[in-house]
Structure formats: C-alpha cells, structure tokens
Amino acid sequence: MTTSNTINGKVIFEDKDRVVRIARAYSQVVKSAIRPLFDGKSVDELTKEFYNVLPNYVYLETALKQAKTIVDGLLDRENEWCNNFV
DSSP states (O other): OEEEEOSSSEEEESOHHHHHHHHHHHHHHHHHHHHHHHTTOOHHHHHHHHTTTSOOHHHHHHHHHHHHHHHHHHHHHHHHHHHHTO
C-alpha cells in the first residue's frame, strides 16, 4: 500500500502498479493526441481511437481535453506571433 500527500490530504493507493499504468496511459494519450488535434481531428474521433490505450472514459476524456488545451494554446501563440509581423 502506498500513501501520497495531496493539497487536501492523503490518498492511499492499494494497487500502485495500476496507478502507474493509468498515469503512463494518460500521458501517452495526451502526447499522441496533439498531432491529430492539430491536424483537425475532433475529440470525439480521438475518443474512439484511443479508448484501447486508456479504457477509462473519464480519464480518457480528461487527457484529450488536456491535449486540446495544449493545441489551442499553441495555435493562439502562433496567431499572436504572426500578427506581430504583419
């Protein structure tokens, strides 16, 4: 059993290996979804595509939203940069 401190208290993990697998899969989905989102794929399309990597819908949806936020931030910066030189 593993204990981890958080801002609001402690979380006790009964199965540390399971938590590590979920965290790695979450990270993999975020990284792998950036390019398809940048190329115009929707979160709904990617949900079906990445469900086999992270088969927990709540975690998968959150990972895809995080990737979408990264892409949106990159596009905003690109637009700002382009507008400064026009």
